[in-house]
Amino acid sequence: MSVSNEAVGSVRKVVTAIPGPKSQAMHDRRHKVVSKGVSQGLPIYIDKADGAILLDIDGNRILDLGSGIAVTSIGHAVPEVAKAISDQANDFLHTCFMVTPYESYIEVCELLAELTPGDHAKTSALFNSGAEAVENAIKISRHATGRQAVVVFDHAYHGRTNLTMALTAKNMPYKDKFGPFAPEIYRVPMSYPFHDGLGGKEAAERALRMVEAQVGANNVAAIIIEPIQGEGGFIVPAEGFLPALSEWCKSNGAVFIADEIQSGFCRTGDWFASNHEGVVPDMVTTAKGLAGGMPLAAVTGRADLMNAVHEGGLGGTYGGNPVAAAAAVAVIKFMKSQNLPAKARHIGEVVTKHLSDLQKEVRTIGEVRGRGAMIAIELVEPGTKNPNAGAAKAIVKYCNEQGVIALSCGTYGNVIRLLPPLVITDEQLADGLSVLGDAIRAAQ
Numbered sequence: 073m074s075v076s077n078e079a080v081g082s083v084r085k086v087v088t089a090i091p092g093p094k095s096q097a098m099h100d101r102r103h104k105v106v107s108k109g110v111s112q113g114l115p116i117y118i119d120k121a122d123g124a125i126l127l128d129i130d131g132n133r134i135l136d137l138g139s140g141i142a143v144t145s146i147g148h149a150v151p152e153v154a155k156a157i158s159d160q161a162n163d164f165l166h167t168c169f170m171v172t173p174y175e176s177y178i179e180v181c182e183l184l185a186e187l188t189p190g191d192h193a194k195t196s197a198l199f200n201s202g203a204e205a206v207e208n209a210i211k212i213s214r215h216a217t218g219r220q221a222v223v224v225f226d227h228a229y230h231g232r233t234n235l236t237m238a239l240t241a242k243n244m245p246y247k248d249k250f251g252p253f254a255p256e257i258y259r260v261p262m263s264y265p266f267h268d269g270l271g272g273k274e275a276a277e278r279a280l281r282m283v284e285a286q287v288g289a290n291n292v293a294a295i296i297i298e299p300i301q302g303e304g305g306f307i308v309p310a311e312g313f314l315p316a317l318s319e320w321c322k323s324n325g326a327v328f329i330a331d332e333i334q335s336g337f338c339r340t341g342d343w344f345a346s347n348h349e350g351v352v353p354d355m356v357t358t359a360k361g362l363a364g365g366m367p368l369a370a371v372t373g374r375a376d377l378m379n380a381v382h383e384g385g386l387g388g389t390y391g392g393n394p395v396a397a398a399a400a401v402a403v404i405k406f407m408k409s410q411n412l413p414a415k416a417r418h419i420g421e422v423v424t425k426h427l428s429d430l431q432k433e434v435r436t437i438g439e440v441r442g443r444g445a446m447i448a449i450e451l452v453e454p455g456t457k458n459p460n461a462g463a464a465k466a467i468v469k470y471c472n473e474q475g476v477i478a479l480s481c482g483t484y485g486n487v488i489r490l491l492p493p494l495v496i497t498d499e500q501l502a503d504g505l506s507v508l509g510d511a512i513r514a515a516q
């Protein structure tokens with residue numbers, strides 16, 4: 073593989089305190105003009121990046137196990153993608169697809185039709201962010217079914233706009249004092265095997281009985297679910313849960329929407345997490361990994377649903393922007409040529425083995441779970457299943473000080489999630505896991 077930013081190198085190296093003096097000065101400057109509402113996990117300011125390494129303005133080489141929250145799955149500074157972006161930027165930046173169209177938008181939709189689960193007729197619409205895609209999936213579902221109710225799950229995360237805040241479960245920091253929220257959203261229990269001990273079918277029954285009793289099957293426009301929950305704690309539902317929900321939607325005329333914004337595009341060792349149990353959603357939302365860092369999102373679904381909307385009912389000034397679309401085409405080509413689903417499976421094996429071994433000696437690890445390169449540990453008070461957010465915080469801090477980006481998540485803030493770029497080398501991964509292991513032992 074060629075590299076674009078050779079100066080970055082491939083080895084983690086911390087040369088100053090984290091954050092270093094230049095980053096600290098930049099952070100002071102930031103506080104004067106950037107809203108406090110937008111916060112940072114790790115306030116080091118980035119100069120360049122390559123593969124799985126970020127180079128900050130103090131010269132620290134940081135190992136990235138977060139991929140900007142599951143976005144740079146192809147790694148940083150991939151030359152083919154950079155070239156596609158610069159070529160398109162030289163040709164034209166924007167026309168607005170609703171005014172005068174261009175080919176790359178169609179190419180992205182062709183690739184989405186090819187790669188998303190199921191071989192039925194599909195069409196797509198492109199947007200700028202995951203939240204916008206989710207909003208539109210709900211709009212289309214309501215329009216196509218003539219119904220209003222939307223069913224969501226405990227621990228769900230679907231975004232920060234008004235409708236998607238209503239869909240998102242966690243109050244702090246996403247929702248607190250930002251209401252009133254959009255109506256006709258109904259939350260039911262998620263399948264969470266570590267805590268509920270239920271099989272997938274039982275857990276689905278519990279949720280669906282509640283929907284039937286409290287909402288009424290005939291009022292449900294859509295059920296929306298992340299096949300593996302992201303921000304909510306990398307919760308993997310028990311086998312059988314997703315197929316049962318999908319079946320119920322089929323029988324009851326509701327739209328089954330898989331929010332694959334975090335789990336999609338090779339992350340879980342397959343193109344989409346829904347494939348694991350052969351679930352074919354009526355609609356899929358994608359973003360994050362789709363364009364490798366350019367803002368692009370999509371709703372892809374059954375053509376009859378997607379085309380039910382009146383002409384002009386969907387769109388947006390920038391949705392499917394030419395530069396973002398050109399990037400997505402290059403990203404997907406790269407994912408195919410490098411067989412990134414296989415890379416994600418390999419990462420999953422290495423990480424799961426390492427963390428499961430660690431679990432035997434560390435009593436704060438309640439569970440190791442996830443799939444492919446989307447693996448997490450849930451931290452508990454030793455001997456219980458009670459959340460241990462303190463340990464998660466200490467682990468992230470330790471990793472950061474050693475120049476490793478690790479992210480926490482979970483409704484109770486007690487989950488450490490790993491989302492490395494899928495191009496991470498075995499040496500880099502071993503290095504990151506060794507730091508993480510030290511951090512977990514130190515936080516006991």
Ligand SMILES: *Cc1c(COP(=O)(O)O)cnc(C)c1O
Nearest residue numbers: 201202203229230231302333334
């Ligand atoms: C990140 C995320 C979103 C929101 O995407 P944005 O691009 O931040 O608006 C929605 N759903 C899931 C599952 C996500 O992980």
